[in-house]
Amino acid sequence: MGMNPQNMQKMMKQLQKMQEDMVRIQDDLKNEKVEAESGGVVKAVFNGHGEIQAIHIAPEAVDPNDVEMLQDLILAAVREGQSKAQQLAQDRMGRVTGGMNIPGMPGLF
Secondary structure, three states: OOOOHHHHHHHHHHHHHHHHHHHHHHHHHHHOEEEEEEOOOEEEEEEOOOOEEEEEEOHHHOOOOOHHHHHHHHHHHHHHHHHHHHHHHHHHHHHHHOOOOOOOOOOOO
16 A cells, blocks of 8 residues: 555655754754752753753862762762753654654754
């Protein structure tokens, strides 16, 4: 059962629009910001591509006798921020693709 040329053309137009929307969303995600806090003293800021933009550390988090705790707090904030950025990107892309997995479309991460 083949597809008639009109349906094929319509489907190609829809795919082209979807691809354009995805490119636009990729650009928008670059300017999005997600933040994650850890222990109320460490904050990591990411863009929608999961690229770290900033780390803020409250002075009271800096204890020379407990550097390990500060490292753990930073790691927790970074991991949460990456996860939030990935979720944001998936949500935005999901709106365009309707959750479809499109062959040949690169993933975000």
